[in-house]
Amino acid sequence: MTLKITHRAGQQIRAVAHQENVDLDHAHVRLAVIQGGCSGLTYDLGWDTEIREGDVHIELDGLSVIVDRRSGLYLEGTELDFTDGLEGKGFHFSNPQASRTCACGESFGL
DSSP: OOEEEOHHHHHHHHHHHHHTTOOTTTOEEEEEEEEOSTTSEEEEEEEESOOOTTOEEEEETTEEEEEOHHHHHHHTTEEEEEEEETTEEEEEEEOTTOSEEOTTSSEEEO
């Protein structure tokens, strides 16, 4: 699976983990695609302590990342970045497979 987390996003994930008292020695970053949003699909970013059957487990920017098999199909080639500039503060997914996105940038479609 080809997936990238920029150094800025990795730093922010570590900062959020610290704020939420998440021990990254025992927790993984779970990236997923779920149904929702005005374009049909939305990204989900969270913590998980369990690697399930069928999960893809990779290390990106020193972080343990897990993606379920179905989400992996949607996330192939995606880059996760973090910005805090004029376009808004937050995590941003750059997905080459997305054929449409909503105006708010929270969801996408294929």
